Amino acid sequence: MGESIQKVSVVISKGSLDGIYPGLIMANGARAEGIEANLFFTFFGLDAIHRKHHEHIKISTVGNPGLHVPTLVGGIPGVSSVVTHMMEKKMEHLDIPSIPEFIEMIADTGAGIYACKASVDLFGLSKDDFVEQVDDIITVGDFYDRAAGGQIIFT
Amino acid sequence: MTTTTIAGCAVELNDEGFFEHPEQWTREIGEQIARGEGIDPVTPQHWKVIDFMRAAYFAKGTGPTVRVLGKTSGVTIKELYQLFPKGPAKVAAKIAGIPKPKGCI
Numbered sequence: 650m651g652e653s654i655q656k657v658s659v660v661i662s663k664g665s666l667d668g669i670y671p672g673l674i675m676a677n678g679a680r681a682e683g684i685e686a687n688l689f690f691t692f693f694g695l696d697a698i699h700r701k702h703h704e705h706i707k708i709s710t711v712g713n714p715g716l717h718v719p720t721l722v723g724g725i726p727g728v729s730s731v732v733t734h735m736m737e738k739k740m741e742h743l744d745i746p747s748i749p750e751f752i753e754m755i756a757d758t759g760a761g762i763y764a765c766k767a768s769v770d771l772f773g774l775s776k777d778d779f780v781e782q783v784d785d786i787i788t789v790g791d792f793y794d795r796a797a798g799g800q801i802i803f804t
Numbered sequence: 805m806t807t808t809t810i811a812g813c814a815v816e817l818n819d820e821g822f823f824e825h826p827e828q829w830t831r832e833i834g835e836q837i838a839r840g841e842g843i844d845p846v847t848p849q850h851w852k853v854i855d856f857m858r859a860a861y862f863a864k865g866t867g868p869t870v871r872v873l874g875k876t877s878g879v880t881i882k883e884l885y886q887l888f889p890k891g892p893a894k895v896a897a898k899i900a901g902i903p904k905p906k907g908c909i
Contacts, residue, residue, distance in 0.1 A: 680870075681894065682894060683889065683895070744909070754871070758870075
């Protein structure tokens with residue numbers, strides 16, 4: 650076994666359920682191992698920390714070969730909601746927290762939670778649009794400063 | 805696996821420092837391991853978590869993950885990380901003399 654990891658900075662850039670969870674699990678898992686962690690939300694990842702969207706994140710059912718559902722079927726109105734609902738039921742059964750609860754939990758572990766300034770400007774958002782757990786809106790340069798000395802995980 | 809002496813007792817630990825045989829544990833051993841992990845003093849709140857982890861292990865065969873700890877031990881996640889900064893479930897399991905809990909959340 651080599652040197653242990655001391656800090657990770659996880660970037661979440663996607664807005665789908667399957668695009669958001671891996672980053673949350675990495676950040677939370679890092680904290681559980683005593684590793685310092687930062688979470689940086691950019692582009693559609695901002696939905697995970699957006700007050701109006703964070704409870705309505707869906708599984709991507711179109712053009713998602715991993716789901717084993719033909720794209721034409723996945724694109725039928727209502728299918729993404731049904732598939733998301735099925736997935737959420739399974740996750741509840743395994744006691745995997747919902748995205749809002751997970752963000753709250755990760756904030757409680759002491760991880761830093763940040764929104765990307767460039768994306769915030771692009772979408773015309775402000776700090777009020779985000780959940781209270783968001784520490785700050787920062788630039789990519791700030792992100793690199795905070796990530797310095799640790800590993801960066803891009804999702 | 806190595807045999808070490810802690811608080812005057814011979815105990816078997818795996819490569820990561822977790823107990824191979826939880827029955828070998830005593831409170832004094834737990835206290836010593838805690839100090840080794842940088843927890844000093846070991847407060848009643850620390851013991852609440854340590855005792856809870858041991859009880860959960862003997863009841864279920866595995867120690868609780870951080871999420872389960874936060875929901876059922878009566879100690880919040882925030883407080884758990886204040887008590888055990890290097891990872892509540894991992895460090896408390898080491899101090900409690902039980903194997904490292906398996907689980908991703």
